[in-house]
Amino acid sequence: MPKSKRDRPVTLSKTKKKGRGQKESQVNSIRGAIDSYSSVYVFSFENMRNLKFKEFREQLKSSSRFFLGSNKVMQIALGRSAADEIRPGIRKVSKLLHGNTCFSLVCPERRIFNAFGETDFSRTGSKATEKVELKEGPLTEFTHEMEPFLRKQGMPVRLNKGVVELVSNFVVCDEGKPLSPEASRILRLLGIKMATFRLHLIC
Structure with missing residues (x-):
């Protein structure tokens, strides 16, 4: 039996792409926050788990603010050269934002970062730690x-x-x-x- 031209699959999981407006909103949010804090800390992460990271942010939301997103957008917000940086010397932070990195404003004590670690099930493609x-x-x-x-x-x-x-x-x-x-x-x-x-x- 020939295939009907009216029989077309419809994807129910379509999502809207993040447009220019959302990127501009993130840039403005970062720039506004920079004016309210005196220091910036950059950190990398491994085996990111959104729920665990959300819980970690909640613990520190009274003293710190975390930014996690597109590295390029965050670099633009901070400034990538001496001509467009929003604070003197902050372009050095931009250069460190590559790969699995984020930054926070007013970092908690170093021991909190060092002590933080949440175990979870490995995902496909990650390396096995034991046989x-x-x-x-x-x-x-x-x-x-x-x-x-x-x-x-x-x-x-x-x-x-x-x-x-x-x-x-x-x-x-x-x-x-x-x-x-x-x-x-x-x-x-x-x-x-x-x-x-x-x-x-x-x-």
Whole structure:
């Protein structure tokens, strides 16, 4: 049967692109905040988790203000040269804003940054911090309903009297190697957290 021209898929998850107006609003927000604070601190982050970062910001919102967004927009707001910098010498901060970086105004004590660390499940593509290998035999942590799902993840499993059983030893991930989508799902099921969300002060 020929395909109908009226049968067109409609995406329900369309989002509006961030336009010039939003970028200008962020630039104005940064410039307005700079006038209210006496110092700027730049830090990098690894394994960013939005919810954890939001909680961290909430703890310090009375004394600090954090800016996280497009590095180029933040550089423009601060100024990238002596001619367009909004405060003398702040162009040096702009040069440090690249990669996974943010900046805050009035930084809390260094020990708070150093002590901060939240563990979470690793995402696809991140490097495994240890080797995880499952031995042949029954997997009592999984219910019989999960057997088809585990098989889809590449695990050599079968049902034996209602118990999920591993037919042979199975290596979920190797230390230092990127995690596959299947490996990250299995680690989540096993409750193994390998990622740590940290902040590192740069200047």
